[in-house]
Amino acid sequence: MSAAVALRRDAKALAQRIAWQDWERVAAALDACGHAILPGLLDQTECRAIAALYDRPDGFRSRVVMARHGFGSGEYRYFAYPLPETVAMLRTAVYPHLSPVANRWNAAMGIDVRYPEAHVDFLQRCHDAGQVRPTPLLLRYDAGDYNCLHQDLYGEHVFPLQMAVLLSEPDDDFEGGEFVLTEQRPRMQSRADVVPLRRGDAVVFAVHHRPVKGTRGTYRVNLRHGVSRVRSGRRHTLGIVFHDAL
Numbered sequence: 001m002s003a004a005v006a007l008r009r010d011a012k013a014l015a016q017r018i019a020w021q022d023w024e025r026v027a028a029a030l031d032a033c034g035h036a037i038l039p040g041l042l043d044q045t046e047c048r049a050i051a052a053l054y055d056r057p058d059g060f061r062s063r064v065v066m067a068r069h070g071f072g073s074g075e076y077r078y079f080a081y082p083l084p085e086t087v088a089m090l091r092t093a094v095y096p097h098l099s100p101v102a103n104r105w106n107a108a109m110g111i112d113v114r115y116p117e118a119h120v121d122f123l124q125r126c127h128d129a130g131q132v133r134p135t136p137l138l139l140r141y142d143a144g145d146y147n148c149l150h151q152d153l154y155g156e157h158v159f160p161l162q163m164a165v166l167l168s169e170p171d172d173d174f175e176g177g178e179f180v181l182t183e184q185r186p187r188m189q190s191r192a193d194v195v196p197l198r199r200g201d202a203v204v205f206a207v208h209h210r211p212v213k214g215t216r217g218t219y220r221v222n223l224r225h226g227v228s229r230v231r232s233g234r235r236h237t238l239g240i241v242f243h244d245a246l
């Protein structure tokens with residue numbers, strides 16, 4: 001089989017894996033707790049291939065050493081356009097399954113912004129506002145590294161959900177390094193969730209806030225995400241943010 005044919009077959013398999021996710025369950029989990037797992041989104045070969053890009057000299061627009069900015073310990077690189085095919089496909093093919101949730105959430109929170117059905121149209125909105133820099137990123141953590149709780153806001157235009165795909169195998173490639181989400185409800189202390197991921201699983205989660213129904217109507221809770229300390233080994237993640245950056 002030629003490389004081109006193999007790539008086309010891979011792209012089709014990935015498109016199918018995205019289409020076959022239980023998107024109703026995902027929407028229900030997002031509504032109930034602000035995050036949802038997409039099991040087995042990438043296969044082992046795809047995970048290895050994407051993680052291996054980290055050491056390539058080209059294909060990225062910048063590299064961030066987290067300790068220099070107080071973001072944690074470890075580093076990440078933002079992809080340059082054009083994105084690798086798998087990354088581009090994940091971003092454009094997952095988006096239409098999430099935009100209805102995003103629109104519903106904004107309506108519930110009394111926010112006027114609505115999101116178009118196609119990612120290309122949302123990107124155009126970002127680009128028209130000067131948010132032209134691609135935000136998908138590869139992260140790399142070694143023993144002792146961690147990612148402080150944060151929100152990935154890169155300008156006025158924000159798509160309220162994002163996704164992270166674990167590219168390394170817990171207990172095998174690394175120990176520790178759990179994906180953590182915290183929720184701050186008004187006038188209450190923060191609550192943490194640890195999301196159990198295997199290699200190839202993705203977690204979809206709220207970027208900054210989400211609606212929660214209370215006895216006196218709907219209120220907003222504020223979310224942050226991060227990664228607990230990696231105890232040993234090396235952990236790679238692929239981060240997919242749907243808005244571009246200023």
Ligand SMILES: O=C(O)CCC(=O)C(=O)O
Nearest residue numbers: 139164179227237239240
């Ligand atoms: O490494 C992780 O699991 C989290 C990465 C992250 O902060 C992101 O994708 O926005």
Ligand SMILES: [Fe+2]
Nearest residue numbers: 150151152225
């Ligand atoms: Fe992040």
